[in-house]
Every structure is written in structure tokens, then in C-alpha cells.
Amino acid sequence: MLSDRRPILLTNARILDPSRDLDFAGDLLIADGLIRDSKRGIGAAGVPEGTEIVDCRDKIVAPGLIDLRAFVGEPGAEYRETLASASQAAAAGGVTTIVCQPDTNPPIDEPPMVDFVLRRARDTAIVHVHPMAALTKGLRGEEMTEIGLLKAAGAVAFTDGAKSVTNAQVIRRALTYARDFDALIVHHTEDPNLVGEGVMNEGEFAARLGLSGVPKAAEIVMLERDVRLAALAGGRYHAASITCAESLEVLRRAKETNPNITASVSINHITLNEVDVGSYRTFCKLAPPLRDEADRAAMVEALTSGLVDAVMSDHDPQDVETKRLPFAEASPGAIGIETMLVAGLRLVHNGEITLMSLLKAMSTRPAELLGLPGGTLRAGSVADVIVVDLDVPWVLDRAQLKSKCKNTPFDEARLQGRVVRTIVAGRTAYEYV
Amino acid sequence: MNIAQKPTFVLRQRHLLGIEGLSRDEITGLLDRAEEFVELNRQIEKKQSTLRGRTQINLFFEASTRTQSSFEIAGKRLGADVMNMSVGSSSMRKGETLLDTAITLNAMHPDILVVRHHASGAVDLLARKVDCSVINAGDGAHEHPTQALLDALTIRRNKGTIEGLTVTICGDIAHSRVARSNIILLNTLGARVRVVAPSTLLPSGIERFGVDVFRDMREGLHNSDIVMMLRLQRERMNGSFVPSSQEYFHYFGLDERKLGYAKPDALVMHPGPMNRGVEIDSSVADGAQSLIREQVEMGVAVRMAALDALSRNLRNA
Numbered sequence: 001m002l003s004d005r006r007p008i009l010l011t012n013a014r015i016l017d018p019s020r021d022l023d024f025a026g027d028l029l030i031a032d033g034l035i036r037d038s039k040r041g042i043g044a045a046g047v048p049e050g051t052e053i054v055d056c057r058d059k060i061v062a063p064g065l066i067d068l069r070a071f072v073g074e075p076g077a078e079y080r081e082t083l084a085s086a087s088q089a090a091a092a093g094g095v096t097t098i099v100c101q102p103d104t105n106p107p108i109d110e111p112p113m114v115d116f117v118l119r120r121a122r123d124t125a126i127v128h129v130h131p132m133a134a135l136t137k138g139l140r141g142e143e144m145t146e147i148g149l150l151k152a153a154g155a156v157a158f159t160d161g162a163k164s165v166t167n168a169q170v171i172r173r174a175l176t177y178a179r180d181f182d183a184l185i186v187h188h189t190e191d192p193n194l195v196g197e198g199v200m201n202e203g204e205f206a207a208r209l210g211l212s213g214v215p216k217a218a219e220i221v222m223l224e225r226d227v228r229l230a231a232l233a234g235g236r237y238h239a240a241s242i243t244c245a246e247s248l249e250v251l252r253r254a255k256e257t258n259p260n261i262t263a264s265v266s267i268n269h270i271t272l273n274e275v276d277v278g279s280y281r282t283f284c285k286l287a288p289p290l291r292d293e294a295d296r297a298a299m300v301e302a303l304t305s306g307l308v309d310a311v312m313s314d315h316d317p318q319d320v321e322t323k324r325l326p327f328a329e330a331s332p333g334a335i336g337i338e339t340m341l342v343a344g345l346r347l348v349h350n351g352e353i354t355l356m357s358l359l360k361a362m363s364t365r366p367a368e369l370l371g372l373p374g375g376t377l378r379a380g381s382v383a384d385v386i387v388v389d390l391d392v393p394w395v396l397d398r399a400q401l402k403s404k405c406k407n408t409p410f411d412e413a414r415l416q417g418r419v420v421r422t423i424v425a426g427r428t429a430y431e432y433v
Numbered sequence: 434m435n436i437a438q439k440p441t442f443v444l445r446q447r448h449l450l451g452i453e454g455l456s457r458d459e460i461t462g463l464l465d466r467a468e469e470f471v472e473l474n475r476q477i478e479k480k481q482s483t484l485r486g487r488t489q490i491n492l493f494f495e496a497s498t499r500t501q502s503s504f505e506i507a508g509k510r511l512g513a514d515v516m517n518m519s520v521g522s523s524s525m526r527k528g529e530t531l532l533d534t535a536i537t538l539n540a541m542h543p544d545i546l547v548v549r550h551h552a553s554g555a556v557d558l559l560a561r562k563v564d565c566s567v568i569n570a571g572d573g574a575h576e577h578p579t580q581a582l583l584d585a586l587t588i589r590r591n592k593g594t595i596e597g598l599t600v601t602i603c604g605d606i607a608h609s610r611v612a613r614s615n616i617i618l619l620n621t622l623g624a625r626v627r628v629v630a631p632s633t634l635l636p637s638g639i640e641r642f643g644v645d646v647f648r649d650m651r652e653g654l655h656n657s658d659i660v661m662m663l664r665l666q667r668e669r670m671n672g673s674f675v676p677s678s679q680e681y682f683h684y685f686g687l688d689e690r691k692l693g694y695a696k697p698d699a700l701v702m703h704p705g706p707m708n709r710g711v712e713i714d715s716s717v718a719d720g721a722q723s724l725i726r727e728q729v730e731m732g733v734a735v736r737m738a739a740l741d742a743l744s745r746n747l748r749n750a
Contacts, residue, residue: 204638208453210553210575210610213637280554324532326552328573 005426007031009047013056018360019376028061030383033426037379062359063375064096064384066366070315070337076105081317081404087125089402091430093338094419096127096384102134103161109134109145111153118154126429130156141165144174148181156370159186175233186238190288194218199328201274201289214289216244223247227254239263243288245298265299266314267340282323282330283409304357311361313340317405335403339410345417387421442466443745448560448567451576452617464586467738483741484513487544491517494550500570504547507736539563544747566743574608580704581614583735587728596623601653603629604663604712607636611704616642629653633674654694662687662703662713678711688714700724
């Protein structure tokens with residue numbers, strides 16, 4: 001469904017560019033895969049011949065989203081998600097760049113694997129795809145991977161995916177070594193021993209359901225360890241998915257003295273809380289688990305203040321066999337790449353966060369963190385652009401989602417706003433009709 | 434005594450999955466009905482025909498002797514055809530087979546499924562996939578409603594009422610479905626509920642369950658009317674939650690001395706099976722204040738009451 005690359009003029013739009021804090025009414029011209037110009041009144045007269053003119057009245061135009069953390073099952077779990085299916089879902093959700101995770105089978109821990117993913121993406125995906133590579137060989141948490149060669153092959157960061165490295169020495173060495181290559185280390189902060197048998201947020205609600213809890217300390221302890229090691233080593237460190245209000249205190253202190261520390265929160269942890277687990281809904285079983293309402297609210301606030309840098313989907317397709325189980329036995333994870341923007345718009349409509357802050361955390365900041373093009377509407381930038389109708393009401397039907405798996409916590413959710421067009425490098429990759 | 438002529442007690446819901454969600458009247462109604470079955474069970478002719486033609490399947494994913502046999506006897510005394518399916522958790526590939534089993538059994542048109550499973554919420558999950566009534570015979574650390582009902586019946590018969598009594602539950606609260614169901618039921622009927630345990634065996638947030646929390650048996654048992662002991666699993670007393678069974682018994686095992694802290698007429702209960710010398714001393718378990726054997730008797734009556742009440746909602750009932 002890739003259309004040809006003729007110029008596109010988006011007219012009469014409300015244009016938001018979080019990279020420059022601009023919010024104005026105007027037109028945006030795209031040609032040769034690049035943003036040519038954006039200002040009031042370019043008008044149909046001043047565009048090249050053959051330009052597709054799109055009336056964006058009552059809609060917004062913004063940079064395409066960059067999803068910092070999405071699990072794609074290629075290679076090894078193509079039944080869950082392929083680069084092709086993930087990219088279709090991404091385009092429908094306004095995501096123009098997927099950063100896929102290395103916990104595939106085999107894991108992306110050697111340069112040929114990076115190459116494989118990039119070539120498969122080039123051939124099958126309709127959005128940009130950049131892989132993160134494994135931080136340790138085989139994701140075993142013991143020996144660091146070839147950080148230099150992997151980065152040269154195209155890995156944008158280093159992480160063990162949803163696994164935490166328990167050995168502090170390994171993390172310290174990796175941070176120290178990665179600094180020489182200016183490589184970003186992304187780490188899942190959940191101490192597996194403290195998680196233990198835990199399957200949801202520890203507290204009254206878990207106790208009432210008879211489920212083992214995951215204490216907040218599992219995250220806070222690991223994050224505290226990491227930021228201290230990052231200070232010692234001097235490398236760039238990114239906490240992959242933080243969820244607790246107390247983690248924000250750790251982060252605040254660390255950021256005061258160390259500009260190399262950043263963090264993300266998943267869309268789930270800013271829009272849902274532990275109560276959404278209800279009566280054992282396994283689609284709300286996540287790792288780290290959904291926390292309480294105070295934590296959720298604190299995360300949203302931290303996005304506004306910039307303390308938390310980015311929002312990612314934490315997209316994790318799980319099929320029926322791993323989800324239609326008793327809660328404790330079900331796999332954690334939720335799909336989210338297609339719904340992250342619309343779920344986030346709930347917060348905007350509720351007045352919890354500004355549209356600009358949300359878009360910044362989903363586009364500009366991720367681009368800056370990974371040094372990727374995009375996340376901006378500056379003239380001359382890559383034309384990764386989305387058109388969003390902020391107001392259209394609809395009810396989510398998971399059967400309509402483009403992911404191969406349908407494990408969304410937002411099934412039957414009432415939503416307001418949806419992506420109507422996604423442009424990737426100047427071509428329309430998705431259009432809602 | 435002619436039970437059939439009494440007004441029939443009916444539960445509003447199709448399943449009995451937990452005490453949570455039952456009203457005071459529903460609990461009392463079940464207990465009243467169970468009283469009648471206690472009388473019946475003491476007669477020579479124990480057989481009723483309420484469930485004649487009905488099929489009851491006891492599906493136990495976790496080993497059980499007393500609960501399973503209690504449900505079996507209860508069903509048979511009401512005239513049902515009872516089938517036992519014990520599925521050792523080792524031979525099952527966990528949950529997926531749980532739903533497969535549910536769907537398979539459902540195709541055989543049972544009327545009542547009695548289910549025990551090692552995972553919290555598993556019975557709830559299964560109940561959504563079948564057309565018959567489901568009774569939760571224990572799911573993980575979540576609920577065990579018939580145990581709480583039989584405990585309440587035992588207390589009521591010995592103390593006359595439950596309202597106003599101080600009931601102290603001692604032991605592994607964190608992993609106990611019996612504790613959860615009892616806390617909810619006893620609170621609903623107006624008892625004052627206490628829990629006593631080492632902190633490692635108390636779930637996070639327990640203070641918000643409407644209980645007074647103690648870490649010391651002397652304080653916790655003071656002025657108690659009922660002392661309810663819980664079983665401590667062997668794998669939890671080797672250093673993971675408590676250092677040893679010796680230390681646990683020293684501080685939390687119920688012996689004559691500790692029972693002395695409770696009211697002189699306090700009564701002792703245990704859902705079984707007991708670890709003698711770990712959570713309870715034989716002298717107490719077999720002593721004059723023990724209700725443990727009576728609990729087993731009440732178990733059959735309560736399960737008959739539950740089967741009877743649910744059967745009134747069945748198709749063509």
C-alpha cells in the first residue's frame with residue numbers, strides 16, 4: 001500500500017512541532033522524502049506540479065512517533081509478530097520508527113543478526129526499523145557483546161530486553177566500555193530475585209486476589225544501583241521502563257549531577273493501574289506490573305516536567321496459548337504500538353498532560369536519545385509525519401488491530417481521536433478511510 | 434424431620450466461586466440449610482433425591498483427601514451421580530489443559546463441577562467456559578468458600594452466634610485461601626477478626642482487610658473466643674519464610690500454654706491436614722477445646738447445602 005512518492009501538501013492543519021515547541025495553523029509541504037517547508041499559507045499555488053493536496057482542516061500534523069521499545073518476534077517467533085505485521089500496526093498507530101528489541105530467538109547479539117533485521121525490515125516493513133542489540137551474549141547477563149561492531153552494523157542501543165542484568169560488575173563494565181563508543185545502554189530495572197513469584201503489584205489488591213506481589217523495591221533497588229554505576233562508569237544509561245513514584249526520586253537525584261541518565265515509561269503505566277487487572281485479566285499482566293493510581297499520576301507528571309524522557313509502547317504480542325491461562329501462569333506483556341497515541345490522547349483530553357508534552361515524549365525525545373532522524377518538522381528533515389483527528393470518538397475492537405496477536409488491555413475501550421494518515425519518508429504508509 | 438417442606442433456599446448466582454460477593458443473608462441462608470443436613474447426616478437413612486439425575490464432577494488439579502471425599506459424599510447423599518477426576522498438576526501441562534479439560538468435560542453435560550486448582554483465579558477462568566454450575570473447592574491463595582462456611586457453621590453451633598466473637602486466625606495468612614475466605618465471611622457476620630503470624634507470612638496490605646494484626650501469640654490470642662490455626666507448608670519452613678519448624682513452633686505453634694492466653698472457653702479449629710508439632714500440639718488438637726473433628730462433619734453438611742442451593746438454579750430444576 002506504499003503510494004508513490006509524489007509531493008504532498010498538508011493544508012489548513014494545526015501543526016505541532018515538539019522539537020521547536022511550535023503550535024500554529026498552517027501548511028506543510030513534503031517532497032523527495034523530506035519536509036520542505038511548513039508555514040502559514042504555502043497554498044496550492046506554490047507547490048510542484050502533481051502534488052497531492054490533503055485538506056487537514058480540524059486535524060493536527062505532527063512528527064511521526066518513534067517507539068523506543070517494541071518486541072517483534074522476528075526471528076524465531078514469527079507467529080507472534082513479524083517485522084511486516086508490526087510495521088503495519090505501527091503505521092496505523094502513527095509510529096514511523098520502531099526500535100525493536102534483541103530478545104528474539106536467536107537473540108540479536110552478533111553483527112550479522114543486526115544486518116538480518118535491517119534487511120528484513122527494508123524488504124517487508126512499511127515504517128523505519130532500528131534494532132537494539134543485546135547487551136550481553138545470549139542475553140545471559142554474563143559477558144558483554146561486541147558493542148563496537150554491533151553499533152557499526154546499525155544497532156541503536158544495547159539492552160537485554162525484558163531481562164535485568166543482576167551482576168553489577170557486568171553492568172559496570174558494559175557502561176564503561178560503551179562510553180568509548182558513545183553507545184546507549186538501556187536496562188530493564190527489575191531485580192528478578194525480588195520479583196520472585198510475583199505477578200502483580202504488591203499490596204492489598206494482590207493480596208485480595210491471592211496473587212504474589214512484585215514489590216516496588218524490585219525496581220527502585222535496581223535503578224538506584226544502576227544510576228550509581230552509571231555515575232562511576234560515565235556511560236549513557238537509559239532506564240527502559242520505570243513505574244514507581246519512588247523511582248522518580250532516584251531519577252531526579254541522579255539527573256541533577258549526571259546528564260547521561262534518561263528514562264522511559266510505557267504507555268500502559270501512564271494510562272492504567274493495578275485495578276485494571278480486575279478479576280484476573282491476563283491482558284493486564286505486565287512486567288513490570290501495573291502500579292497504583294498514585295504511581296500512575298506521578299509518571300504522567302514526570303513526563304510534563306521532563307524528568308521521564310520518553311513514552312514507549314512496550315509492545316509485546318502474546319497469543320492465546322500464553323494468555324488464556326490462570327493469571328499466575330500467563331505470560332506478561334501487552335501489544336501497544338497501534339494504540340499508544342490514542343491511549344495517550346485520553347490523558348490529553350482529561351487535561352492530565354498537554355498534547356505537546358505527549359508528542360515530545362513519543363517523538364522528539366526518542367529521536368534525540370538514539371540519534372535518529374525524525375521527531376521534528378524542521379525543513380530538510382525526513383518526512384515522517386502524522387495527521388491526527390483529535391476528536392473522533394470510537395470503540396476499540398481488538399479484532400481490527402493489525403498485530404498478529406490481540407492481547408490489548410484496551411479492548412472495547414472508548415477512545416477519542418485517531419491517526420488518519422501516516423507518512424514515512426514522504427510516502428503515505430497508512431490512511432484511515 | 435421433613436426437609437422438603439421447608440421454604441427452599443436459593444442462591445442468586447450460578448456459581449459459588451468465593452465468599453466475596455455473598456450477602457449476609459445468603460451466608461446465613463446456607464448455614465441454616467446446612468443445619469438441616471447435619472440432622473439428616475446423623476440419621477440412618479441419609480439419602481435425598483434433590484440431585485437425582487444430576488451429574489457432579491469433582492475436578493481436582495491439586496491433591497486433596499478430605500475436601501474431595503466430603504464433596505463426593507455430599508453429592509451422593511443428595512442423589513447425584515458423582516465422578517472424581519484427580520489431575521495431578523505434574524501430569525498436566527498447566528493452564529491450557531485446564532481450559533481444554535473444562536471444554537471437554539462441558540461436552541459431557543455435567544450439572545455441577547467442583548474444582549480445585551493451585552492457581553488463584555483458575556476456577557473463575559474455568560467457570561466462564563462451561564454451562565454448568567461451578568463450586569470453588571480452593572483456588573491458589575484466593576478463596577475456599579465451603580471451608581469458611583463449614584468453619585462458620587461449626588462456630589455458630591458451639592457459640593450460638595458469630596456476631597461479636599473475637600476470632601483469631603494464626604499462621605500462614607499470606608498463602609492461605611482459607612484465611613481469605615474466613616476473613617471475609619467472619620467480617621460479614623460481625624465477628625472481630627484478628628490475624629497472628631510472623632511478618633513474612635502476612636500479605637502486604639493485610640491491615641486493610643478489616644482485621645487486627647499481631648505478630649505475637651500472647652497478644653493476639655488474648656481474649657479470643659475462637660483460635661483458628663492454619664497449616665504451614667513444609668517448603669516454607671526451611672529458611673524461605675521461617676527459619677525452621679522448631680522456631681516456628683516455639684513462637685507460633687499452639688500448645689496448652691499459648692492457648693491459655695485465650696478465653697477459658699476458647700475453641701480451637703484447624704482446616705486440616707494438621708502438621709502436629711509444627712503449628713499445633715497434639716494435646717491441643719485432641720483436647721477438650723478442639724473442634725477439629727466437628728469441622729469435618731460440618732463440611733459434608735455445608736457442601737450439601739451449597740450443592741442443594743445451586744441445584745435450584747439448574748436447567749429444568
